[in-house]
Amino acid sequence: MSEKKRGFLGRLFGGKETADGQEPPVAETAAAETDASESAADAPELDVEMDVRPAAAVNDPFRPIHLDATLGHLPDVPPSVPVTIDEPVSTDLAPEPVAAPDNEPGTEPGKEPGGEAAPDPVPAMEEPKISWVQRLKKGLSRSSSSLTEGISSIFTKRKLDASMLEELEDVLIQADLGVDTAMAITERLSQGRFDKEISTDEVRVVLAEEVEKVLEPVARPLDLSSGKKPHVVLMVGVNGTGKTTTIGKLSQKLRSEGKKVMMAAGDTFRAAAVEQLRIWAERTGALVVARDTGADAAGLAYDAMKEAVEKDIDVLLIDTAGRLQNRAELMDELEKVIRVIRKLDPVAPHTVLLTLDATTGQNALNQVEIFGKVAGVTGLVMTKLDGTARGGILVAIAAKHGLPVHFIGVGEGVADLEAFSAKDFAGAIAGMA
Secondary structure (H helix, E strand, C coil): CCHHHHHHHHHHHCCCCCCCCCCCCCCCCHHHHHHHHHHHHHCCCCCCCCCCCCHHHHHCCCCCCCCCCCCCCCCCCCCCCCCEEECCCCHHHCCCCCCCCCCCCCCCCCECCCCCECCCCCCCCCCCCCCHHHHHHHHCHHHHHHHHHHHHHHCCCCECCHHHHHHHHHHHHHCCCCHHHHHHHHHHHHCCCCCCECCHHHHHHHHHHHHHHHHHHHECCCCCCCCCCCEEEEEECCCCCCHHHHHHHHHHHHHHCCCCEEEECCCCCCHHHHHHHHHHHHHHCCEEEECCCCCCHHHHHHHHHHHHHHCCCCEEEECCCCCCCCCHHHHHHHHHHHHHHHHHCCCCCCEEEEEEEHHHCCHHHHHHHHHHHHHCCCEEEEECHHHCCCCCHHHHHHHHHCCCEEEEECCCCHHHEEECCHHHHHHHHCCCC
C-alpha cells in the first residue's frame, strides 16, 4: 500500500498523528523505529477496494452502459451488471488504526513521496454543545447582519415617510426576501406610523412576524409513512448543493429512529461520492449499493430497488449526480432513472427531495421550477445558510412555489441539519432569536 493511500485511510479512520496534526518526524530514536516497523509488519493489510464481486465478473472487465442519443429507448429489463452491496460495519469490531510509518528515504518530514505536501488531517467530528436555535442564529448571522445594518441606516431617529419605506423595500429585495414579502412588510409598517418616529427594533419585530407568516405554511416535517416498503427517497439538485452529505445525515436520523436504511450511490460519475456514502454507511449501520465509476445510474437504481425489497429495507435513499437545470440531456437522464424505478413500483419515488444551496441566491428559484417539472419535487432541503448573506431566498421560494421545506443546514456537522421551523428561522434572520 502506497504512502499516499495510507495517508488517505489514516485521515478517514483515525490514523495516529501528533497533537499538531502532522506526521511523526523522521528524527526518532532507533528503538522507536524498530518498534514501529515490527508493529506495522504484524498489522493486517487492509483490503481497500472491498470488491466482493464474483470471480467471473472480475475477469470480465466492467463496461459502463452508454446512454443512446435520444434516451427514449428503455429496455424492458436493465442489463445485468455486478453490484457491490456492503453490509453494515459494526463499530464494536472496528479494526485498530495502523500506525503511520516513517517517511521513505529521500522525502522530507511532513511530505508524501514525490515531494508533495502531506494533506491536512481530517478533524474529528464533535457534537456542538449549543442549542439548535443558537446554531441557527449563528449560521444566519451574515444574513441578519446585512438586513439589520440596512434597516439601521434608514431608521435613524427620523419620522417615517414614503422615501424611508422605499429605501426599506430596496433593502429587503436586495436581501432576496422577494418583492411580495418586501411590499407586505413596508405596508404593515405604514399602518398608523406615518410622520412618527420608529425604532429599528420595531422594524425588526414586523420583519420577523411577516417572514413567519410566509414560512409557516411550508414548514412541514419529512413524512415517510407512505405505507410502502421500502419508502424510496430520491435526492436531486445541481452540483455542489450537498446531496450526498444530506443523505448521510438523513441516514443517521433514520437509523436513530430504528429504521432499516439502504443508500444507493447513484452519483456514478464522482468516485468521491461513492466513498462518501460508504463512510456514512459504516457510521450509521446502513447498507449501501454501489458500482464502478461511470456505471449507468438507472441500472443501479433498478438493482438497488430489488435489493431493498429482498432485504426488507424501510427507507431507500437514492443519490443522483449533480446536474445543471438548463442541460436538457442531463435532465433527460434523470427522467430515465425515475422511469426505471417505476418499473418495480409505479408510484415510486415516494419522496423527491431537492437540495438547494443558499449561496446561489435567485438562481435557486429557477432550480425549483425546472426540477419540479422534471422530477416532481415533493420537498426542499436548504443547505449552506451559514455561507451567505442571502438566506432570505428561502422566503422568496416559499412565497412563489409553496413547496414543503423539510430541513435546513447551517454547517457541515451532523447536528447542523435540522427540521425546519418557521418561527426560529424568522427570528434568526431578523436578528431576534
